[in-house]
Amino acid sequence: MASEPSPPPGLPLGAAGLPAGTAAIVVAAGAGLRAGQPLPKQFAVWRGKPVVRHSVETLAAAGCAPVVVCIPEGGTALAQAALDGLPVRLVTGAATRQGSVLAGLSALEPDAPRLVLIHDAARPVLPHSVIDRLVAALQDSPGAIPVLPVVDSLCHDHSGMMGEPADRAALRRVQTPQAFRFAAILAAHRQWAGTAEAGDDAQVARAAGLDVALVDGDEALHKLTFASDFAAAAPPVRIGTGYDVHRLSPGEDLWLCGVKIEHSHGLAGHSDADVAIHALVDALLGAIGAGDIGSHFPPSDPQWKGAASDQFLAHALTLVTGSGHRIGNVDVTIICEAPKIGPHREAMRARLAAILGVDIGAVSVKATTTEGLDATGRREGIAAQAVATVVRD
Numbered sequence: 001m002a003s004e005p006s007p008p009p010g011l012p013l014g015a016a017g018l019p020a021g022t023a024a025i026v027v028a029a030g031a032g033l034r035a036g037q038p039l040p041k042q043f044a045v046w047r048g049k050p051v052v053r054h055s056v057e058t059l060a061a062a063g064c065a066p067v068v069v070c071i072p073e074g075g076t077a078l079a080q081a082a083l084d085g086l087p088v089r090l091v092t093g094a095a096t097r098q099g100s101v102l103a104g105l106s107a108l109e110p111d112a113p114r115l116v117l118i119h120d121a122a123r124p125v126l127p128h129s130v131i132d133r134l135v136a137a138l139q140d141s142p143g144a145i146p147v148l149p150v151v152d153s154l155c156h157d158h159s160g161m162m163g164e165p166a167d168r169a170a171l172r173r174v175q176t177p178q179a180f181r182f183a184a185i186l187a188a189h190r191q192w193a194g195t196a197e198a199g200d201d202a203q204v205a206r207a208a209g210l211d212v213a214l215v216d217g218d219e220a221l222h223k224l225t226f227a228s229d230f231a232a233a234a235p236p237v238r239i240g241t242g243y244d245v246h247r248l249s250p251g252e253d254l255w256l257c258g259v260k261i262e263h264s265h266g267l268a269g270h271s272d273a274d275v276a277i278h279a280l281v282d283a284l285l286g287a288i289g290a291g292d293i294g295s296h297f298p299p300s301d302p303q304w305k306g307a308a309s310d311q312f313l314a315h316a317l318t319l320v321t322g323s324g325h326r327i328g329n330v331d332v333t334i335i336c337e338a339p340k341i342g343p344h345r346e347a348m349r350a351r352l353a354a355i356l357g358v359d360i361g362a363v364s365v366k367a368t369t370t371e372g373l374d375a376t377g378r379r380e381g382i383a384a385q386a387v388a389t390v391v392r393d
Contacts (some may be wrong), residue, residue, distance in 0.1 A: 018135055021114035023182065024064035025104035028052045028079070028121035029072045029093025041224055042121040043078045050082035051224060054124030059177075060087055062131050064117060068107050070100040098196040098204065102189045109186065116185060118201050119177035125220040126177065133215040134179035142184040143205045146217030147172035175217040178202055184210055236392045237328060242282030244293075245375070245383040246273045256334060256341070256382070257348035257365055258310045258355060263339045267382060270299040274309035276332050276365075276384040280352070281309075283330070283388035284316040288323045313355050320390050327356050328389035331364040335376050335383040341367035 028042040042052040052069065059067050067086075070093035071079040079090050091107045093100030101118055108116065115138055117131065130146050137144035150171045156163030178201050185201060188208035198204045202212045224230065252266025255274040267273035281293045290296075297304050297312055320327065330352065334341050341348075345365050353360040370377040 018063035018131070019115060021112075022064050022117070022135065023108050023111065023113035023115070024059040024067045024117045024119065024177070025101060025108070026052060026056055026059065026067065026069045026119050026121050027093070027097055027100050027104070029070045029075075029100040030097070030122075039078065040072060040075070041230075043075070043082050044230065046124060046224065046230060051124050052079070052082050052121040053086070055119055055121060055126045056083060056086055056088060058126040058128070059117065059119065059131075062128060066108065066111055066113075068104045069121075070104045094196075096196045097200075098189070098192070098198045101201055102196075105182075105186045105189055108182070113182045115179065116182045117177040117179050118185075120223065122224045123176055123221045124224065125222070127218045127220055130175075130215070130218050130221065131177065134177065137213040137215050138179055138181060141213035142210045143178065143180045143202060143212040144215055145178045145200075145202045145212055146175045146221065147214045148175065148217045148219065149173070172214065173217070174200060174202065175221045175223075176200070180205060180210075184208075238287045238325065238390050238392075240283040240286030240288070240388050240390075242279040242284075242286060242386040242388075243383070244275045244278040244282065245381050246275045246278075247381045248379065254339070255309065256344070256384075257332065258308075258313075258351035259344055259347050261339055261344055271297070271304050271307040271312070272309050275382050276334055276348070276386070277309040277313050277352075279384040279386040280330055280332055280388065281312045281316045283386040284313075284320055284327075284390070287388050287390045288320055288325060290316075290319050290323070310351075310355050313352075317356055321393070323390075324393055325390035326393045327358050327362060328391045329358075329362040329364070330356065330389075331387045332366070333385045334365070334367045335370060335385070336367065337369050337372070337377060337379050341365070 030040065043050050056067055056069060066089050068089045068091050069079060069083065070091050073092055076090060089107065091103050093103055115135065117134065134144045134146065150168040150173060154166035154168050156166060185205060188204050188210060191208055192204055205212050246267040246269050248265040249268040250265050252268055254261045254263045254266040255272045257276045258274065267275055278293055285291055293312060296315060348365045349360050349363045353363045375381045376383050
C-alpha cells in the first residue's frame with residue numbers, strides 16, 4: 001500500500017520537545033454507562049481527578065497545542081469543571097466516535113497543524129514514551145498506532161462451541177493515542193463512505209489507502225470500561241487514627257473496650273464514655289473518610305445519653321462494610337495510671353472482636369502511662385489512641 005510522502009526530517013521542535021505544530025484531540029463524547037458511575041465516566045473522579053483531565057494534562061505538558069476535547073451535547077459545564085485551568089478547546093461531538101473525531105479535526109483545520117494525536121479519554125494513563133514513539137514513526141508513515149501482543153490463546157466461537165484456533169502471533173491489541181499527519185487523516189475521514197462506525201482512526205486511515213505503522217504500546221494505557229476499573233483505583237488498604245479523652249468522676253461506671261471494670265471512679269460523658277471505643281470509632285470513620293463520632297452521634301442529641309458505646313462501634317462497622325471494605329486490624333492504646341489494664345486485656349480484645357466480627361488476632365489492646373504527667377498522669381482522666389486499617393473487599 002503506497003504511503004503519503006514523508007515530511008522532511010528534522011521538523012522544528014516545540015518548547016516541550018514535540019515537533020512544532022503537533023495538535024491533539026481527546027475523545028470524551030461518549031455516555032460511559034458501563035462504568036457504573038453517576039455521570040459519564042470521562043468526567044468521573046479517578047485517582048483524585050476527573051478521568052479526562054489525566055490525559056489532557058499529559059498531552060498539554062508534552063507540547064501538544066491546541067488540545068481539542070470532544071464532549072457530549074449538553075456536557076459543557078461538566079467539561080469546564082473537569083478541565084478548569086487547562087488550555088483546551090471544547091467541541092461538541094457526535095453520536096459515534098468517528099463523528100466526534102471528524103468534528104475535532106474540523107475544529108483544528110484553521111490552525112493547520114502538521115501532526116495530530118487522537119486519544120480516548122477513557123485511557124487516563126498516557127506514558128510520554130508512547131507519544132515519542134508515535135511521533136518518531138510519522139517521519140516514515142502517515143499514521144502510527146500503539147499496539148500490544150495478545151498473550152491469551154484465541155479461538156473462534158461457533159454458537160457457543162469452540163471453533164478453530166486463531167493465530168495470536170499475528171494479532172495485536174490496539175490502543176490510543178493514534179498519531180497521523182493532520183492533512184492525511186482529515187482527508188481520510190472526509191472521504192469515508194457509508195455509516196460512520198469505524199472502531200478507531202487507524203481503520204479510517206487504512207480505508208483511505210494510508211499506511212499505518214505499529215509501535216510498542218504500554219499496559220498502562222488500560223481503558224477504563226467497567227465499575228471495577230474505578231474500584232481498582234482506590235488504595236487496597238486505608239488507615240485511620242482516633243484519639244479521645246474523658247474525665248474520671250466518682251459514682252460513674254467505668255467502661256473500656258466494651259468491658260465494665262470495677263474501679264473507684266468511672267468516666268464521665270454523654271454516653272457510657274468508653275474512651276477506648278470512641279477512639280476506635282474515630283479511627284474506623286477516618287479510614288473511610290466518614291467524619292468523626294460526633295457527626296454521627298452528637299452529644300447534644302438526648303437519645304445517646306448513657307448509651308452503650310458498642311452500638312457506635314457497630315455503626316462504624318456498617319459504614320466500613322458499606323463502603324466496600326472490611327476490617328484489616330485494629331490497635332487500641334489506653335493511657336491511664338489506674339486501673340491496671342493487663343488483667344482485662346484479653347476480655348477487651350474478645351469484646352472488640354465480637355462487635356467487629358473479626359478474629360481476635362486482628363485486635364490489639366495495649367496500655368501505657370504518662371509517668372505522672374498531664375491530666376491522665378494526675379488521674380484526672382483516661383485517654384485512648386486507636387489505629388485501624390480497612391481492606392478493600
